[in-house]
Amino acid sequence: MTKENGPMAEGPASNGYLKVGNGKYALDLRKVNVHYGSTHAIKDVSMRIRENAATAFIGPSGCGKSTLLRCLNRMNDEIVGCKTTGTIMFKGTNILSNKVDPVALRHTVGMVFQKPNPFPTSIYKNITFGPKVHGIRGKDELDEIVERTLKDSALWEEVKDRLDDPAMSLSGGQQQRLCIARALAVEPDIILMDEPCSALDPIATSKIEDLITELKERYTVVIVTHNMQQAARVSDFTGFMFLGRLVEFGRTTPLFEKPRKTLTEKYITGRFG
Amino acid sequence: MTEKFIEELDRLQADTFEMGQLAVGMLADSVKALKTQDIDLAQSVLEKKTDLAEMDLEIEKRALQLLTLYQPMATDMRKLATILKTITYLARIGRYGKDIANITIELGDQSHISKLVSIPLMSKMVGSMIEDSLEAFEEGDITKLADLGERDDEVDAMRYTILRECITYMMEDPKNISRCANYIMIARYLERCADHSCKIAEKVTYMVTGEHVEIR
Numbered sequence: 001m002t003k004e005n006g007p008m009a010e011g012p013a014s015n016g017y018l019k020v021g022n023g024k025y026a027l028d029l030r031k032v033n034v035h036y037g038s039t040h041a042i043k044d045v046s047m048r049i050r051e052n053a054a055t056a057f058i059g060p061s062g063c064g065k066s067t068l069l070r071c072l073n074r075m076n077d078e079i080v081g082c083k084t085t086g087t088i089m090f091k092g093t094n095i096l097s098n099k100v101d102p103v104a105l106r107h108t109v110g111m112v113f114q115k116p117n118p119f120p121t122s123i124y125k126n127i128t129f130g131p132k133v134h135g136i137r138g139k140d141e142l143d144e145i146v147e148r149t150l151k152d153s154a155l156w157e158e159v160k161d162r163l164d165d166p167a168m169s170l171s172g173g174q175q176q177r178l179c180i181a182r183a184l185a186v187e188p189d190i191i192l193m194d195e196p197c198s199a200l201d202p203i204a205t206s207k208i209e210d211l212i213t214e215l216k217e218r219y220t221v222v223i224v225t226h227n228m229q230q231a232a233r234v235s236d237f238t239g240f241m242f243l244g245r246l247v248e249f250g251r252t253t254p255l256f257e258k259p260r261k262t263l264t265e266k267y268i269t270g271r272f273g
Numbered sequence: 274m275t276e277k278f279i280e281e282l283d284r285l286q287a288d289t290f291e292m293g294q295l296a297v298g299m300l301a302d303s304v305k306a307l308k309t310q311d312i313d314l315a316q317s318v319l320e321k322k323t324d325l326a327e328m329d330l331e332i333e334k335r336a337l338q339l340l341t342l343y344q345p346m347a348t349d350m351r352k353l354a355t356i357l358k359t360i361t362y363l364a365r366i367g368r369y370g371k372d373i374a375n376i377t378i379e380l381g382d383q384s385h386i387s388k389l390v391s392i393p394l395m396s397k398m399v400g401s402m403i404e405d406s407l408e409a410f411e412e413g414d415i416t417k418l419a420d421l422g423e424r425d426d427e428v429d430a431m432r433y434t435i436l437r438e439c440i441t442y443m444m445e446d447p448k449n450i451s452r453c454a455n456y457i458m459i460a461r462y463l464e465r466c467a468d469h470s471c472k473i474a475e476k477v478t479y480m481v482t483g484e485h486v487e488i489r
Contacts, residue, residue: 228346229344232346256346256347256350257346257347257350257351257483258347258351258482258483258484259347264347265347265348268346268347269345269346269347269348269349270275270278
């Protein structure tokens with residue numbers, strides 16, 4: 001299945017690079033195709049995404065990286081005229097199957113968006129919203145979830161004394177970390193991030209990047225970014241996409257140091273894109 | 274990456290090559306001055322030391338600036354990394370030329386013990402190794418580097434020959450010790466320059482192929 005030089009190949013596993021994740025795969029994509037009406041946005045993408053590792057998708061605008069990310073928790077279902085085919089195996093189930101409830105899927109595959117989008121309510125209620133939907137009502141349990149997720153998202157120290165303040169009173173970077181905490185509150189296995197730092201300043205960006213590095217110890221993180229340096233800093237695996245195809249996929253360091261495909265080389269050295 | 278970056282990277286590569294020509298020239302002139310006991314030529318080698326140091330610093334500054342401003346990837350990153358390492362090796366080669374020039378000035382008009390054939394021959398071998406490494410760097414073509422390891426072995430053997438020759442002269446007459454000690458030092462400097470050419474070749478190979486290799 002994995003061809004030596006195909007886009008699915010991850011590159012050398014023991015060639016001086018540290019072993020990443022737990023060696024298992026969280027997601028297995030086979031021949032995934034996405035059409036928006038007559039537009040063929042994703043073309044035959046096959047890849048396996050490592051558990052407890054950070055995987056980045058890079059590529060020029062319109063290459064399909066966000067579309068591919070949204071396939072992973074069926075967010076494309078919300079787009080009229082969008083049709084996804086192929087299989088995406090997650091915990092033994094094809095999540096593209098009609099039998100899978102996309103809402104239930106999104107509990108285990110959480111998402112953080114480009115712009116921070118906290119609910120217009122308190123910091124506390126932003127986090128407890130999801131768990132309450134799941135039937136958790138006990139104050140102690142909800143308090144524990146709030147503290148744990150805010151600590152996990154490196155926000156606890158900054159907001160622990162003002163949990164009832166409006167979420168909108170937080171800075172952009174804090175709002176984004178709150179959104180990450182909100183995603184963590186429903187205990188997902190996978191966190192998808194669609195350009196999570198593009199609306200943030202360098203300090204807030206650096207905090208989110210540090211957070212991604214910590215989160216991948218316990219979660220599988222998949223991130224779309226326009227910033228190649230960011231992909232190089234935070235991810236263990238990187239996929240380069242172009243015109244809907246996965247051109248190259250492999251371990252991040254060799255991909256940025258010595259890409260196997262000329263197209264990747266041209267893109268990451270800025271010769272096009 | 275912007276055109277400005279690509280232009281500046283090309284300029285840096287050209288300037289590194291030029292620095293290489295300066296370093297190789299210093300080494301060759303120093304040995305020529307030694308052979309012909311030309312103090313003026315030796316003096317001119319010493320004067321070039323400042324130019325070499327300035328080029329080293331200037332190229333390093335510009336390379337670091339490019340790294341900071343553009344954070345290049347893949348071939349661009351490999352080329353910059355190669356430039357940063359290569360200028361250090363070139364600075365060392367030029368400084369060995371300066372050291373040989375100093376010995377030449379110190380020896381003054383004292384005649385050589387023999388016709389002094391081995392050291393100029395060794396210098397020629399080393400000079401061609403450095404030039405081939407520099408050409409490979411400039412052209413991005415590593416075919417000329419294939420036999421560099423063997424050529425380095427020959428240089429090592431030549432150094433050993435000079436050492437044995439000098440030991441013989443020293444045993445024959447203790448008055449030769451001072452001059453022979455200098456010849457041994459010079460042979461050692463040349464041998465180190467050959468090693469530096471191999472290090473440059475290793476970096477050039479990395480620049481071109483992305484593979485880390487070891488040449489001797």
